[in-house]
Every structure is written in C-alpha cells, then in structure tokens.
Amino acid sequence: MNYQLGEGFWSRRIRQVCDRMIPLQLSILKDEEPDTEPSHALENFRIAAGLAEGDFHGMVFQDSDVGKWIEAAAYRLMISPDPELEAEIDRIVEVLGKAQQPDGYLNTWFTIREPGKRWTNLQDCHELYSFGHLAEGAVAYHQATGKDAFLKIMCRMADHIDTVLGPEEGKLHGYPGHPEAELALYRLYLETGEERYLKLSRYFLDQRGTEPNFFLQEAERRGFISHWTGKKETVSLPYYQAHQPVRQQEEAVGHAVRALYLYTAMASVAAETGDAELKEACRKLWHSAAEQKMYVTGGLGATAKGEAFMGPYELPNDTAYAETCASVALCFFARAMSRLERDGRYGDAAELALYNTVLAGVSLQADRFFYVNPLEVVRGVSGVQQGLEHDLPERPRWYACACCPPNVARLLTSLKEYAVQEDPGEITVHQYLDGTVECGQATLTLRTEYPWDGLLSYHIEAREELKLFLRIPGWAERTEVALELDGKALSAGPEKGFVRLELTKGRHEIRLSLPLRPRRIYAHERVRQDAGCVAFACGPLVYCLEGCDNPEPLWNLKADPAAEITLTDREPECLGGVRKMRIPGFRREDRSEELYSSRPPVYVPQMLTAIPYYAWANREARDMRVWIRE
C-alpha cells in the first residue's frame, strides 16, 4: 500500500512529522540538539559495538528510541525518497550490527552494564520491549527499502530469544514485562513467513498470568529487589497485566500503554489464528478500555501512579495522566480489532484519539511534546501542587523517557495503515486520510478540508470489481449524512458503522457529506467528575476553553444548555487555522468576601470561546478546561 500526501489536514501534519519531527528526533538521538538533554541512545550502541568508550546512559529501554525512530523514518521514506536519511539509517544499522553479540543478543544496557544478568529481570528490564521496537523498525525499513541487513539482525535476535524463552524444558517460561515483543514477533512472522515467530508471540500471550506466576518466581530469585528503586518491592501483577491468563482478563488494568500493546497483540494473533476465545477476551477488554475508561479526548490511563487505568468511569480531569503513548496504542488496538470484525466503533475511537490526544501531544510547531494530557489545567496548581505535578500547563521540549514523540511520529507516518484496509474484493475506509492511497485493487484519492468541512470527495480507480466500506462516524446524525456515487444519491444508513458501496471496475467519484455542526457531549451517569458538565465537539474534534479566550477562572463559567453554538471561519493566523466555537453562556460575577457564605452566586451572560483540544497550550500559558458546567 503506497501513500502520497495531499493538501489536507493530515497531510499537513504528516509533512511536519517528516520535515521537522524526524530530523529533530535524529538530532536528539545523536546528542547534537542544542539545549536538549543528550539521549545517548546511539552512543550506547556505539559503546556496545566497541566503537566508543564510556558507560551506558539513559533508561534501561533507551534502545527502543532508536527502533521507534527508524520505524518512523522508514515510513517517511515510503512517502517520498530521501537518500540522505536512508544513508543515515544504514550507518545506524551498521553500528547495531556491530553491537550485536556473537549469539545474536542485542541490548546495550545488558551488554555494557550487566553482561552477566541477561534475562534475569523480564519484569522490569525491558529486554524484550527494546527488541520489539527495534524489530518493528527493521520490518518497516525492509518494507521501505527492501534492504535486509537490519531485518537479519533482528531475526538473529529473535532466534536467540527463541532459544532462551519458551515452553520447552530448560527455557525460561517467561514473557515481556512491557508487552511489545508479541507485536514485533507477529510482524516478523508476517514479513519473513517464519512460523516460529508467530509461535513465540502466541507463547508469550498464553503463558502470561498463568500459575505458577513467572514474575513472582523471578522476583523471588532476585530477592524482590526492584530495578527501579534498588529496594525490596512487592510485585503488582495487574500493573503488568500478569494477574490472570489473558483469555480470562475482562477489565483493562495496570499500566495503560503496556495493557494496550498487549491487547493489540492479542487481537492481531486472534485475527491471524481465528482464535475465538482470544477474540472474545479482546472484545471485553476493548469495552473496558475504550467504553468505560476513556476520556472524551481519547485519552487513557487516568492516574499517574503507575501510568495506569483507574476503575471503571473514574476519570479525573485535573489529575489525568492520559499519556500520549496510550492514545497512540489505542489506535494500534483499534486497527487490530478492525481486522477482527468490521465495526465502526473501533474507527470511531481511533479517530477520537488521533484528532485529540495524539495531536495534542505535539505542539503546532512540532517541536514540543506533551506526554501527559489533562482535561483541566489551573495555573499555580497543575504541574505544581501535590498529585498534579505531572499535569504540565506547557509542552516540555523533551523528556528523559522520550517514549511519546517517536510513537506519534511512527503512527502518523503510517496513518494509511489505520485509514484503509484491503481484503480480497473489499476495501474498508476507517479514517478519512486526505491524499492518495494506492491499494492492490484500487487507488483512492481523497480531497477534503475535513475536519473543518464535512465534504469528503473521493476519486477512485478500481482495478477490479470490489466492495467499498466507508465508516460513517458514530457522532454523525444519520439523517444528515449524504452520500453520492457517481452523481447518484445513495442511502447512507450505516450497518455497524459502515456503508457499503459496490464499485464496478473503473473510475468512480464519491461524495460523502458529514454534518459538521457543533454538538454537546454528556458523560455516562457513572462518571462523577463530569456530572453537571458538558463538553463540546464538532466532527471528530473535541473542543476546550482556554484562559486566552475566556475570563478566568474557567470553573466559574457555565454554558447555556439551549443556546445555539456557532463556528467561526478559519483564520490562518489563529492556531494554524482552526475554527473556533462560540458558546453562549454565563460567568459568575460576584466577588466573594468570605470563604463560605449564604449568598447565592450571581451569573451574567458571557460568550464562551472554545478551540480544538489538540491546539491548546500553543499560546500564553493559561488555564484550560474541556468539561464546562452547564
């Protein structure tokens, strides 16, 4: 599947990733970026390869940053050639090859710091995680260039892992502390056809959480001493999704990114193997994660403690964690679920995550990054006070744990994979990605100003007769959706979120019109933090209020539940050309003298102004709020 950029919303963002984020991230990986903490990730490989002297620096999973960056860069090469970038990757791969040990082992932490301790702490030391990201990078680079040096390196490492872990006697009966190798092994299998990789991926899934519990046994062997604290720590199995066999898991718990990577692997393997039990577990976990524990912005993982899911419907706005990586991972999970069954809810959730939390993770200049995405920010409180230290009111430039920016980069540069799915005789459109996607059976060109305008114009060249499935977003009022095929109106009533069009061989023009009107959103009655509040959205974009546009404090504003909400025209100078929302409402006018009094608050009319959530914190640092009192 090839993709050529267009001129619309996503093309502009992807172009920014290609032109700014990927070079910036390379510069950081090479420790060349001024005013930025050195990553040391490439230097670690040079040291492990014997090409440089020095000690390991960074997180125990620092290698993964290189893997994720190569993966993003490889997708970028698929969009348009860049010999310089390719040569840069080849040079890195050469170093990686030299850092690989004679038995195929590749991990700079253990090679430099703890050569004798390989595979002694699967729970925390991320060996399989780093392998996984490097392997995904290798697969992507092979796909982009046909060069197999990196792929071979990672297959050697996979082969080595296969000698160390597995069900056979004498092997460790373990699995990754941070799921990722499961996904990578599946992709290695798809790329190489090597069944052992699929088998090992399935083993990791099936072994997870079984009795006797591997992590508990492993922790006992090291006296329960934690890699992170150097002290005795108890093992929280739910944090690692290792509290139950995965087929029995029904609730999304623990570290949100770990969980969503795991579920993605489960769904991928279920699709590959037709495993009905695994599919059913995936459905339940999807329901829990996306339909009980997801913020209205597509954020997941409500608490900073363990970067984890909280209980169902427990979605605090000001202390939210909602890591950018978790929303990226939700897109992975959604894509895998979409392969399991055609249901628009997966694309709906991915769309929400993409347009809101994923994009909010990156500044409009693509040079600063949120890792944590709260839904309420209060100056002097957020980022400062107890329990809110992680909720920053401004995007920092870079983190020591630089997981999110390369994750966004690899997601957006491969967005075609999330937008379009090709099966024999069928093409399914999950996301409206402007530009041209070339499949085997057809070429789809989308011209649109979506999400600013609801008109989606497809030009399709079908190389054979096929069925085209278009996702009709769940937020769109059915009666207001209009669909035309080659000038003829069709019913746009979707089934499980999709309309089906029968295309003959040849050229077709499709016009899909979605109702882009501001709408109010109310939370489930069990979400206590949003009780009495309303959020605003237009199409896939969730809006928020910022202090730049509204009188602070924002909690003293109320929206009029009945008044008409309008959209402004786009102004190119304003936040990259967003449409703002004008919401009639009220603000509390009285000034209190006492902390508590019996005088009821006095409200006066106030026009509220909202901007898309993804664009927040791109001006002066002020308060922000998604849920507004009504």
Next chain:
Amino acid sequence: MNYQLGEGFWSRRIRQVCDRMIPLQLSILKDEEPDTEPSHALENFRIAAGLAEGDFHGMVFQDSDVGKWIEAAAYRLMISPDPELEAEIDRIVEVLGKAQQPDGYLNTWFTIREPGKRWTNLQDCHELYSFGHLAEGAVAYHQATGKDAFLKIMCRMADHIDTVLGPEEGKLHGYPGHPEAELALYRLYLETGEERYLKLSRYFLDQRGTEPNFFLQEAERRGFISHWTGKKETVSLPYYQAHQPVRQQEEAVGHAVRALYLYTAMASVAAETGDAELKEACRKLWHSAAEQKMYVTGGLGATAKGEAFMGPYELPNDTAYAETCASVALCFFARAMSRLERDGRYGDAAELALYNTVLAGVSLQADRFFYVNPLEVVRGVSGVQQGLEHDLPERPRWYACACCPPNVARLLTSLKEYAVQEDPGEITVHQYLDGTVECGQATLTLRTEYPWDGLLSYHIEAREELKLFLRIPGWAERTEVALELDGKALSAGPEKGFVRLELTKGRHEIRLSLPLRPRRIYAHERVRQDAGCVAFACGPLVYCLEGCDNPEPLWNLKADPAAEITLTDREPECLGGVRKMRIPGFRREDRSEELYSSRPPVYVPQMLTAIPYYAWANREARDMRVWIRE
C-alpha cells in the same frame, strides 16, 4: 474554672469521652485491649525505667500518646473525681519518674534505641514534641489534683532542655521539628511562674526559620539521611514552617497540625508579651488557614502528601486529608487568637471545627475513629484507588499513629476553656457549652438543646458587677437573633461578633434565641472544587448526604436552589437523635448506554435527605457527599 456537666449536646459527648474513650485509650496504652494492635507506649516507659525487658515499639513519638491521655484523664478528673483513675495515673507517673535519666532527660525512643543520639535530629525525631505532650499532661494533672510529682518530672526535663537548646554559645540553636514544646513551655511557665520556660518558648519561636537554617545544618551533619526512610532526602522547610522567620510568614503552609500548633504558640506568646509584630503575623496566618484553606466542615490540610495545606482555595473534597488533629488544633489556635483580640470569627471557626470535623473523628459509640475526614466518599474508589487510599469510608478502630483520638479526648474534656474566657471584670462566652461553668466572678449555667434548638437559657450568678460578652455566631441572621436579660428584650446586634451585657451583682436570667433554620452555603468563587455546588447547614452543623438515605450515585443528585428546606423532628433511634434535613431536588434518571453521548441528562424530582456531617459513617458503609450540585 470548674465545670459540671449538664444534660445537653456537649455534656452527652463529654460524658462519652469520660466513660468510654478514656478507659478504652488506657486499655490500649496498656496493651490490654482485645483485637487491637498493642500501643506499647506504657511498656516503652517500663523498659526505659528498667522495670521490663524488651525493645522500643511504636512511632518515635509514641511517648506523646501517654502525655495526651494523662492530659485528657486529668480534665476528666476535674469534672468529677475518680480515685481509681487517679491511682492509675499515679502508677504511670511513678514509672515515668523511673524512666527519667539522671540528667532529667525523658524519652523512651532515645533511652532504649539510640542513647547516644539525643538531640541529633530535632527535625524528625520528635523529642521536643513528646516532651511537650507529657508536660501538658503534667500541668493538667497538677491542676486537677494538686499533686506535683509529674509536674516536677517535666520541669526537670524542661530544665534539661534549657541546658541543651538556646541562644547561648555551646547550645544547639535549634527548635522543634513538630511544634508543641512551645505550647507546653508556655503552660509550664503559667503553672510554675518560671520565666525561663517562657523565654525558651519564645526562643523556639524566634529562632525558627532564621538563617543559617538550623534544619539544613542539622541535616548536613547526618548526611541528609532521613529518620523515616533511612535514605538521603532533601529537607522541605515549608513542611516544618521553617522556611522563614515566623514573623514573616503570611501563608499557612506545610504539615497542617505542625502549622496550627506553631500558630497557637505564637498567638499565646503574643498575648502574654503584647508582641504586636507577632500578633500581626498570627492574624495573617489565621486568615490564610481559616479563611482561605479551610473546608466548610472545619477541616484543614487538603492533601495527604505531607498531611499538608495546599494552595489558597485548593480544597479537593474526595482526596481531602483534613486530619481530625488539625481541626482540634484549629480550636487551640482560635482560643489563643480570642485571647489576643475579641473577634467572633475565631469562635465561629472553632464552633465549625468542633461540631463537624472534630466530632466526625469519633463514632457515635465513641469506639472508632476517623483520622482523615473527606467531604466526598465513593465506594470502590475512596480508600482504594490511587490518591484516595487515605480516605476511608468507615472509621477504623485504632491507628499505629494514634494521634487523633487522645487529641479529641483532651479537647472535649477541657471544652470549658474554649467556651468561656474570664478576664478582670469581664466574662466572654465563645461557645455554648451546656452545664455549669464556675468562674471566679460568676457561675454560668446553660440549659439548652442547642444545636437542635436555638433557645439558649443562661442562669448567671454574678459575684460582682461585670460585663458579659456573648458570641453571636456569624451564620445567624442578625434580624432573627433575639436576646432577653431578666425578661427585658435587648438589642442583639453584635459588634465584631459579640453582644455586650452589663450585669449587676446577683442572679440573672438570659435568653438568647438563635435562628436555627436550614441554610445554603456557597463557596468562594476561587474554590474550583465546589463550583456549581451548594452545601447545607443548620446552626453550627454542616450537613451531608449519605447513600443510606438517598439514591446513589450522589453526584447525580441536584438540589433545587429555590425550594424550601425542612428539618425533621429528632428521633432518638436515628443516629443518636439528629434532625435530618429534607431538601427538594432532582436526580438524573436516564441510564446511559454509551460512555459519551449527545443526549442531555434527564432529571426527575427527588427529595434529598441530609444528616449532620459529624454523624456520617455510623450506619452501613455507603457513599457520602457534602457539596451537592445545584
């Protein structure tokens, strides 16, 4: 000042403290209470005295539990004799005397565990804190019985401290990590007339937070190793209120109980010495603590992290710490401020704390205790989920750190001291304490069912001509307050919260009628957590909704802002005879299918039932909420 119990609200509670809490606490101190973790506090003294073998157990400040209990027991003896209890205390005092070291030093932790390390960690090791509580107990016991054995022991310790700490060269220029010795030294001075004690108390206050900072120097000497974690820790000076000289402090910060003990000592010394600068600092700190950082229930210290104050107006309800001890300490501070200047706001805040958070700290059976007093509790979330582990939905029996129950006991048994203040030619009534308070100049007998009924009937025998000041609570509508002296109506318009009555020598009858009607309370516009919400009160009692009386979840209930609220009659079987509140309102009726939707919530009428906050969690464990959406 003597006090005889009556038959009203406070007398019943004080009787419970005397008859149940004090014996229960003794039984716990003696490690004799079944199903309760042994306190070991008395055993520590026996070991230090050489009367038993064994190791120290408990908190580093375990000694203080004994001091606080003796103080409460002494007040209890002042109410009515109890030879058995007195003999019990004498036996304890004998052990304390034997545990005292030849140089006067008395502290079981350092005597048993770290004999060579006395006075090396004032910041964390509570030597001066434990001394202070024991000394307060000694003063009270001397006042109650005239026996001076305990007082002499504690004076010897005070004398010893005076040789170790102070401004002179060769002494440590330190002060208590947890303020308390300042208060105790002041009381020792009042009891013995020894000026050195007042001087040392003032030194502790004046030295605090000066440069070079004592705690930083001390921490450097021990390599910044923390007593609590055994690891290197930075010193947070605001936590200890040691970040600035106390006269420069304007904001209540850090550990709430430490802060309020410190401010109490500052106000006490300011009253004693007429120190205007210190008085001004006290006023500012009062404003910050009680008028910017206090919950509507009289709770203080919004965060569990450091049991500390958060920023101004930052008052989260579900994660509140609001330690019972902090509300007890607010009563201390209020009493000291009342001695500095006659202003009803001090008594108002003390009344709020007393009737709500202090009483909520004790079950209606006086056998279980809250240390933490949230304003919102959600089953399955409170006490369980991240950041809310400390907010328990049910009172536990006893804590390892048993600070709160004896603090409540000593406050309630000495409530007369907070209710009535005697000065030459003047008596000031701060709190309406039923029963008989015998002052030097007059005897005041109050018969009332307050706070269930607004009629307060005083019979006063004035032994000389005097001015009587009665606090008119700030919550009382002036126009609805009625006052009669010997059958003649007087103006009840208060000045700075007090009406003044001129009493001739002889008997007088005063009838004060306060309007006990349910009222709504709204929070300051800067309290974001209470925006859009209303609380309910009647007289000094703040009310809350419990799941036992209302359909859960409580966040889906709304109060009608205009409807009339009624009070039920008292039912003796119901929570010890409270009056419930009936509040017309609404509940969200729709059942959501989706996590988010555009369907506005549907509300139906619902009568809400509220109970006094102090009585919550005395039935089945259900949800609770003070602030209700309006």
